[in-house]
Amino acid sequence: MADVKWIKITTSIFDDEKIKLIDSMPESDGIFTIWIKLLVLAGKIYDEGYIYxxxxxxxxxEMLAAIFNRPLNTIRLALDVFKKFKMIEILDNNFIFISNWGKHQSLDKLEKLKDQNRKRVARHRE
Structure with a gap:
């Protein structure tokens, strides 16, 4: 795991059609909370959007229900919604992958920033 303490969330998240559709669902608050928790978990793991x-x-x-402190049926509903909307993929080995993670998190820019910081620290130590 990398030492990344943040994830990017666009200010237009509530304008996204998928989020609007989720917001219209009876369990919208729980589903949306689980979405944010999945994004944060992917950020903590820092493996290109994979969650494990x-x-x-x-x-x-069951593990996600315990970790997220949410009812199991809400976890299952949320995962089904995210799969249906192609927000996540559940791979054959049951690993969860956040679709478009790299695009939304600008991983290339993050790696460039980390490299610049490494060089700056090295120069400072000289």
Whole structure:
């Protein structure tokens, strides 16, 4: 895991058609909260949008319910909605992948910034 303490969320998130559709659902608050928690978890793991307990253990629905402190049925509903809207992919090995993670998080820019910071620190230590 990298030492990244933030994720990008666009100020136009509530203008997104998928978020608007989620907002119209009966369990909208729970589903949206789970979406944000998944994004944060992907940011903590920092593996190009993959979400897992460790590299060999995918999260189960039950694990996510415990970690997110949400009812299991709400977790399952949210994951179904996210799959339907192509916001996530559940891979054959049951790992969760956030679709378009790199695009939304500007990973190339983040890597460039980390490289610049490394060089700056190295120069400072000289």
């Amino acid at each position: 307990l460790d590299e060999n253990i995918p999260f189960t629905d």
